[in-house]
Every structure is written in C-alpha cells, then in structure tokens.
Amino acid sequence: MGGRMLILCWLVLLISVDDAAAAEVPRVLNIWPMPASVNYGDGRLHFSPELQLKTEGSRFDDGSGILEDAFSRTVDIIRGSHAVENNLPKIESSLALKGIHVVIASPSDELQHGINESYSLQVPAKGSPLYAHIEAETVYGALHALQTFSQLCHFDIKSRGILVHHVPLTIVDQPRFPYRGVLIDTSRHYQPLPMIKKVIDSMAYAKLNVLHWHIVDTQSFPLEIPSFPRLWDGAYSVSERYTFADAAEVVSYAKKRGINVLAEIDVPGHAQSWGVGYPSLWPSEDCKEPLDVSNEFTFKLIDGILSDFSKIFKYKFVHLGGDEVNTSCWETTPHVQKWLREKGMTGPEAYQYFVLRAQKIALSRGYEIINWEETFNNFGSKLDRRTIVHNWLGSNVAPAVVKAGLRCIVSNQDKWYLDHLDALWEGFYSNEPLTNISDPAQQALVLGGEVCLWGEHVDASDLEQTLWPRAAAAAERLWTPYAKIARRAEQVRQRLAYFRCLLTQRGVAAAPLVGFGRSAPVEPNSCYLQ
Incomplete structure (x- = not known):
C-alpha cells in the first residue's frame, strides 16, 4: 500500500499547479x-x-x-x-x-x-x-x-x-545517422499485411526510416517470386503468403511515410525452405542447407530473385545475409565433395566463393550489398569494397570494419535485439554506435543502426508490444545529436513514457516501460507512470 500511496502522491504532484490555465x-x-x-x-x-x-x-x-x-x-x-x-x-x-x-x-x-x-x-x-x-x-x-x-x-x-x-x-x-532501421522477420511467423503497415506507421512516428524485411529463412518462403514460382511452396500454408503485388504495396506504403524497404534473402545458410519447391537446391535429403554451392542452378535462381526484386525494391541496398554457415555437410556430401576437390577448395573457402559470387550477382542487378558480420570476420579483405557489414555479434566489430575502410550498420545483439526480452529500454537508449571509433573519417562510415525483431516468438498477437517502446529508445540515439543525448537513460524516462502513451492513443500496442520487453502493466495506474 505504501508504494501505491507514493505513486499517487507523485501523480498529484505532476498535475498540481497554482491555477487552472x-x-x-x-x-x-x-x-x-x-x-x-x-x-x-x-x-x-x-x-x-x-x-x-x-x-x-x-x-x-x-x-x-x-x-x-x-x-x-x-x-x-x-x-x-x-x-x-x-x-x-x-x-x-x-x-x-x-x-x-x-x-x-x-x-x-x-x-x-x-x-x-x-x-x-x-x-x-x-x-x-x-x-x-x-x-x-x-x-x-x-x-x-x-x-x-x-x-x-x-x-x-x-x-x-x-x-x-x-x-x-x-x-x-536533422538526423544524426542516415540509416535508422527496424528488422521484422516474416519467416519464423507470418505477419499479415495490415500488421506490416502498422509497423511502418509507428516507425514514422519515431522517425525511423528503414524497414529491414527479413522475408525468408529456413522455416518458410512466403514471398512470390515470378521468375521461380515454386519457391513459395516453402510457405507455411497457402494463406500465409505474400504476392508480388503485396510486396510492391509494402514498398509504396512505406515510401509515402519516408521509409525505405531493405529486402533480405539470407544465403547460403538459413535457406532450407527454398528446396521445398526446388529440391535440387539441397545438397541432399540429409543435408538441406547451406544451398548447394556446386549446382549452377543455385546461382541462376539467386539471380532470378534479385532480378525480380529490382522491379519493386528500389532501395539501393539489398541484404544477402551470409551468417551462421556450417559447411560440414558440403564436405560430406559426395557430389559436393567431388566439386570441392575439383575446385581445390575447402568448405570454408567454398563459403567465401558463394558469398562473393552472390555479391557479384547483386551488383550486376544494380544493388550495393549488406552482409552479416561473419562474412567480414572470415574473409573481410575479399569482400567487395561496396559491402556494408551488419554488426550483430561482437562489440568490437564495428571499429574493425570502419578501420578496414568498409561501411557498417550496428545491431549488437546484447543491446538492440528486441527478441531478447531481458534487454531493457535503458540499454537500448544507452547503446552508442560510435563506441571506440574516434576518427571522424571512420565515424562517417557508420551509417547508423537497427533494432532487430526476430520472429521465433513473435507473431501478429505480440509484435507491437515487443517492438515498442524499446525501439523508440534506440530511435532517439540514432536521430538526436550526440551532445543532446542524455548521459543517463533515466533522465528521459518521463518523456519516453509520454511517447509510449502517445503510441497507445494512436492505436499502437506499446508495452509499459516497467519490466522486461512486452511486460503487462503491474497494477492500475496512469499511462504516464507505466
């Protein structure tokens, strides 16, 4: 009871003034x-x-x-x-x-x-x-x-x-960084088109400007690709699919709100669903990813996807993934093993070959490339110089990337992964993309950052409260000049609570600030004190 009385007194203090005006x-x-x-x-x-x-x-x-x-x-x-x-x-x-x-x-x-x-x-x-x-x-x-x-x-x-x-x-x-992103994942759980539009609307409220659409992954391939129509046989069901027109609508809807759409196909790993429609992409029935590096059809299909992408995804960047690639099954599958011997490659060398060849295809379709940091960690000097390295693992990767002269996007998982429900808004606010980068020329290579909403435990029922208000904490870090960023996150709690309430008033299911990500309100109280 004493805690409730303290909160009540605080609320009275906030609204008590000398005159009604x-x-x-x-x-x-x-x-x-x-x-x-x-x-x-x-x-x-x-x-x-x-x-x-x-x-x-x-x-x-x-x-x-x-x-x-x-x-x-x-x-x-x-x-x-x-x-x-x-x-x-x-x-x-x-x-x-x-x-x-x-x-x-x-x-x-x-x-x-x-x-x-x-x-x-x-x-x-x-x-x-x-x-x-x-x-x-x-x-x-x-x-x-x-x-x-x-x-x-x-x-x-x-x-x-x-x-x-x-x-x-x-x-x-004006914004501090030109890239201020949110990743949504429509492979682990399908997100209906109205929910994607709601995400875009709420991003605009916080001045975030890139929707990173992680469209496909191991579990499902929900997007229609006209050049290879059987790819979306890998969707969970016939009703959990996006037509090509749906994707164009997402891009158009986002543009009207000042938001670019970054499309991602993650290769060569995270791609088991591709082989549902085209089984020859699997090295074997027992080895369904990474995609078969020895099969020319693999690269023909990637080219077809990116050709179709270029018709609707007009953002200058495309994300080609490249993370968490385990090449052991390449080395134990007979026909791939034979190809490796003929090429004089080990499994890790074939991984490099695959990523660099996919980069060349994307470049030929007019895109610049974003790859997850494993590509830099494993063979950074071989990457095309137009590559943007997406940092998600190591805290010291961004300084190494920009020191090597490449551009970088920061999404370090300990602070800016929204599916980590124990990552608190204070950590989102305090996370500084330029940590340990003091050279102005190298600082300019950090394009910005992105909060990532991976979808293993996120569907339309809980997306918004997982996203907000923690994404807003990162949004201010990416927009507001460094000199104006509060040194302690608690200094902005009242203002962030106000913004969270504004989101709820606009129909966005933003969770309270108190507790872990998407926590429920603790008890009856004013919106502004939650």
Missing part, C-alpha cells in the same frame, strides 16, 4: 526523438476547425500526393483521440491556427539512402492569418516536421478543441 500546459517539451535545436515559449493556440495546407513558394508539386496524404494523416492522428463535438464556442481568429505553410526546395520525391531529411518548423504566437511554417529540402524532411508538429498538439478538455502548446516555437532539426 497552467494545468493545461505540459511542463516538459514532450517531443520524441528530441530535435537538434529547439526554442519555445509558454503560449498556446487553438486549431481552426478547418486546418489548411498551404504550399505557395514550394518547388515540390506533390503530384504523387505524398505531402497531402501526410498532412491529412497528421490532422487525423491529432484529432483522433476524442470525438468531435458540434456547437462549440468560436475562437478569436488571432488565437486560432489556420493551417500549415510548407515550402519544399526539391521538386523530386525520390526516396533513397542519404537524402536530406532536415527541416525547420516555426509556430508563431500570434498573427492574422496565423500559420505554422515548415521549410525542408525534400518532402521527406517535411514529413518529419509534421510528425514533430503532431506531438505539440493536445486535446483541451475545456474547449473541446485542439491546442498547440509552447508557442512561439522554432525547431531546426
């Missing part, structure tokens, strides 16, 4: 991730009932509707937590925000790695007519600005309208 204004600037530069006041504005989008002066004509759709979504999520009431008192025009004026410098809506995602956001305290102002180099910077703006707005229980707090306000912002 002050009680309606959040005491803290609750934006997540924290912008690079913020200046704000203590005023507030009401929304006009007919909030407008203005684009005069912009070079971007929005022919694809990306900006207009994002503006409509922003207004919907701001208004979405309460019913709209009629016959409310009118707000004085000088205190009502009429709309948002967006000026975009680039006419292009191309989404690619390294695009300019910076923006500025200004909300004046008064004027007639009164508009918020967004300036961005690209439409995707403007989308981030709209996400930030949405977090400044709150439903006012007195007027039954929407208030914008902390005006006048000026924000100048």
Whole structure:
C-alpha cells in the first residue's frame, strides 16, 4: 500500500499547479526523438476547425500526393483521440491556427539512402492569418516536421478543441545517422499485411526510416517470386503468403511515410525452405542447407530473385545475409565433395566463393550489398569494397570494419535485439554506435543502426508490444545529436513514457516501460507512470 500511496502522491504532484490555465500546459517539451535545436515559449493556440495546407513558394508539386496524404494523416492522428463535438464556442481568429505553410526546395520525391531529411518548423504566437511554417529540402524532411508538429498538439478538455502548446516555437532539426532501421522477420511467423503497415506507421512516428524485411529463412518462403514460382511452396500454408503485388504495396506504403524497404534473402545458410519447391537446391535429403554451392542452378535462381526484386525494391541496398554457415555437410556430401576437390577448395573457402559470387550477382542487378558480420570476420579483405557489414555479434566489430575502410550498420545483439526480452529500454537508449571509433573519417562510415525483431516468438498477437517502446529508445540515439543525448537513460524516462502513451492513443500496442520487453502493466495506474 505504501508504494501505491507514493505513486499517487507523485501523480498529484505532476498535475498540481497554482491555477487552472497552467494545468493545461505540459511542463516538459514532450517531443520524441528530441530535435537538434529547439526554442519555445509558454503560449498556446487553438486549431481552426478547418486546418489548411498551404504550399505557395514550394518547388515540390506533390503530384504523387505524398505531402497531402501526410498532412491529412497528421490532422487525423491529432484529432483522433476524442470525438468531435458540434456547437462549440468560436475562437478569436488571432488565437486560432489556420493551417500549415510548407515550402519544399526539391521538386523530386525520390526516396533513397542519404537524402536530406532536415527541416525547420516555426509556430508563431500570434498573427492574422496565423500559420505554422515548415521549410525542408525534400518532402521527406517535411514529413518529419509534421510528425514533430503532431506531438505539440493536445486535446483541451475545456474547449473541446485542439491546442498547440509552447508557442512561439522554432525547431531546426536533422538526423544524426542516415540509416535508422527496424528488422521484422516474416519467416519464423507470418505477419499479415495490415500488421506490416502498422509497423511502418509507428516507425514514422519515431522517425525511423528503414524497414529491414527479413522475408525468408529456413522455416518458410512466403514471398512470390515470378521468375521461380515454386519457391513459395516453402510457405507455411497457402494463406500465409505474400504476392508480388503485396510486396510492391509494402514498398509504396512505406515510401509515402519516408521509409525505405531493405529486402533480405539470407544465403547460403538459413535457406532450407527454398528446396521445398526446388529440391535440387539441397545438397541432399540429409543435408538441406547451406544451398548447394556446386549446382549452377543455385546461382541462376539467386539471380532470378534479385532480378525480380529490382522491379519493386528500389532501395539501393539489398541484404544477402551470409551468417551462421556450417559447411560440414558440403564436405560430406559426395557430389559436393567431388566439386570441392575439383575446385581445390575447402568448405570454408567454398563459403567465401558463394558469398562473393552472390555479391557479384547483386551488383550486376544494380544493388550495393549488406552482409552479416561473419562474412567480414572470415574473409573481410575479399569482400567487395561496396559491402556494408551488419554488426550483430561482437562489440568490437564495428571499429574493425570502419578501420578496414568498409561501411557498417550496428545491431549488437546484447543491446538492440528486441527478441531478447531481458534487454531493457535503458540499454537500448544507452547503446552508442560510435563506441571506440574516434576518427571522424571512420565515424562517417557508420551509417547508423537497427533494432532487430526476430520472429521465433513473435507473431501478429505480440509484435507491437515487443517492438515498442524499446525501439523508440534506440530511435532517439540514432536521430538526436550526440551532445543532446542524455548521459543517463533515466533522465528521459518521463518523456519516453509520454511517447509510449502517445503510441497507445494512436492505436499502437506499446508495452509499459516497467519490466522486461512486452511486460503487462503491474497494477492500475496512469499511462504516464507505466
């Protein structure tokens, strides 16, 4: 009982103020991730009932509707937590925000790695007519600005309208790293298309910008490949499959939210499901992975997959896996053993041959390659110089990768693996991608990082609470300038709890901060104290 009384007193302290007006204004600037530069006041504005989008002066004509759709979504999520009431008192025009004026410098809506995602956001305290102002180099910077703006707005229980707090306000912002990813795994458990879209929506709220889609693995091959249609015979069932059009829809949906889709096929290991439709890919009935290195059809099929990928997955990178390869069955399968002797290769040398040949195929299809760190650990100097090494095992791998002149993505499993339910949000927040990398030229080779949601124990029933709010802790590490990152994770607990509650209000099943990943609430309490 004493603990409950302490929490109750804390809650009373948070909302007790000297006058009613002050009680309606959040005491803290609750934006997540924290912008690079913020200046704000203590005023507030009401929304006009007919909030407008203005684009005069912009070079971007929005022919694809990306900006207009994002503006409509922003207004919907701001208004979405309460019913709209009629016959409310009118707000004085000088205190009502009429709309948002967006000026975009680039006419292009191309989404690619390294695009300019910076923006500025200004909300004046008064004027007639009164508009918020967004300036961005690209439409995707403007989308981030709209996400930030949405977090400044709150439903006012007195007027039954929407208030914008902390005006006048000026924000100048840009991401720290160009690659800020989330991995989802649709092989260990199938994720329905609506759930993948929900993940994309929630990623945009936290300014994450790469959906790493680990599509296939040992257990299942759910994606249609038109060039080799029997591959998806390896799906769990006929209803647990993605058509090629489904994959194109994921890419299109993500682009409208400023998110690239990184497709992964993991070779030569983690590929047993491939042989359900094409058994010749298995070295033998007793040895079903790695894929048969001695069979030319193996590489013809990989080329067909990547050719089909190139029609819909327009991100410049493709992930070719390359991890956890055990070559012992190659060395004991008679026809592969014979091939190894003819080529003068050992099993490990054939592993290198396979990875490098797959890289060449991907390069011929216009992709740059990402491989898991085992490829670097085993034969790093032989990798194509355009390779990005995906660090997941060793804490000292990233410094070695960039010292060798290769690019790196950090996902060290002790901190940024979401399927590790004992990995707490504090560890996600404190994990620094540039640890032990002090040379600025080498730091620039770290593209960013990614939190990984492997699917052995994750399906549509528990994906969101496994992902959030821990992914948000990593999102601020990847977005906010290092100088603005809190030295102790506990310093941001209140703001992260606020963001977690915002996610739940938007229909995202984000777990409480307390306890391990996807823990249930401990007891009855305010959302902001869980």
